[in-house]
Amino acid sequence: MQAFLKGSSSQSVKAQKPSSSSSSSAAEKKKSAPWVEKYRPKCVDEVAFQEEVVAVLKKSLEGADLPNLLFYGPPGTGKTSTILAAARELYGPELYRQRVLELNASDERGIQVIREKVKRFAQLTAAGARPDGKPCPPFKIIILDEADSMTGAAQAALRRTMEKESRTTRFCLICNYVSRIIEPLTSRCSKFRFKPLANDIQQERLLQICGKENLKYTAEGIEALVKVSEGDLRKAITYLQSASRLNTDQEITEQIIVEIAGVVPPKVIEALLQICYRGTFEKLELAVKDMIDQGYAANNILSQLHDVIIDEKLSDKQKSVITEKMAEVDKCLSDGADEYLQLLSLCSVIMQQATHSS
Structure with a gap:
């Protein structure tokens, strides 16, 4: 009789276990779900x-x-x-x-x-x-x-x-x-x-998610998130989730977003352009190699260089020559060309145009 009771009690314990473990695994699955899916529109x-x-x-x-x-x-x-x-x-x-x-x-x-x-x-x-x-x-x-x-x-x-x-x-x-x-x-x-999302729409949606996930953030951090995502809300939400995972207790700042997005710091871009304008080819080789060694993506460097060059005090003809070269480099990078050689080729064209202006 005792043996029977013992067996039945162990069976009941075994029967109860899966329900608790399945509920905890369901909760864990919900917690670890990508936010892109979690906050996808339901209607x-x-x-x-x-x-x-x-x-x-x-x-x-x-x-x-x-x-x-x-x-x-x-x-x-x-x-x-x-x-x-x-x-x-x-x-x-x-x-x-x-x-x-x-x-x-x-x-x-x-x-x-x-x-x-x-x-x-x-x-x-x-x-x-x-x-x-x-x-x-x-x-x-x-x-x-x-x-x-x-x-x-x-x-x-x-x-x-x-x-x-x-x-x-x-x-x-x-x-x-x-x-x-x-x-x-x-x-x-x-x-x-489908149009790229306006900054204020993105900001509103990101603030909603921050509220639901109880995240601490700075206004500059959210602005940086909107800027680096360039109208792509999926990218913005993914960066936000990555930032929250990396810094569970800290607030999400501009610096954190810039690091996660792989954006090249403006100072680095400015230093590269100064070498193009006033430096030597040997210094340019070292600067480009250093940027690649630091892990900055060539596509990001190219995109940021483009934005800066457009606002530079160069003639329209010089800008057209440089941007045409940028288009060629972009195509070569898409085809799998060497990042270092392509960036060096672009920077040498910028250097050449800058020497013409001086």
Whole structure:
């Protein structure tokens, strides 16, 4: 009898354990979730700054109808968040998984995926009603994120699928560069351009997150965050989370944001330009090598040099020669060229133009 009681009590303890551990793991998972996902808009009304898109989508949602969509614009402006929020409002949480197929650039984007995965999903019948009784549209949504990375053949195959399955499926193509989408696809979609977010909109959203996460911050720190993210709210939120993880007790300052974002200090850029104007080529070699050795990204140096050069007291012709060289260097860096050699090449052109002016 004692043995039986002992066994049953140990079983009850074992049965209780998973529930406590699962609840703690769920809480831990929620705590460690990226803030970009945590604060992603849950409905179309929460989408920031894209008034035209929101107005059209709200009208479409009222009638439970939707055209094929093409969202384009800079990264971090809310393209994916907007269509996901619209899909959740259309279908509700129960039908969402059945009715929405999302593919992004991490998936294969060749013609085979369009022929198999996309076509198979598009041919399924959209059945079932919403449990809450709200009107549910008789179509599914296929979201193709970063559609500009799809091959030409895949885009051509997608056009045919769009035509054939128009009764049961709507497509939403999302891309940064609309020029990389073939004309037959763009003509079948309602196009919406997403603008880079205004500074005050970004600041407002970041302050909301700071309040919810109980973060200490300075006004300069938030301003720096808005400046380095350049209209990309996703980047701003990611930097904010990184800053909060690094400095759990300290307030988020401009210095912390500058370090996290990998921004080159203005003093370093100024010192490099002074060598270009008055120094020797040997000093220039050492300065460029030192900047690369310190871990500053060549793209960041290039971007900041561009902003400073535009305001410098040089003639329009000199600025045009330098900026043309910057464009060449930017292309070479994108193609994987050596950072040190490219920056040295650019700085030597700046030095050459500066000596002409003097």
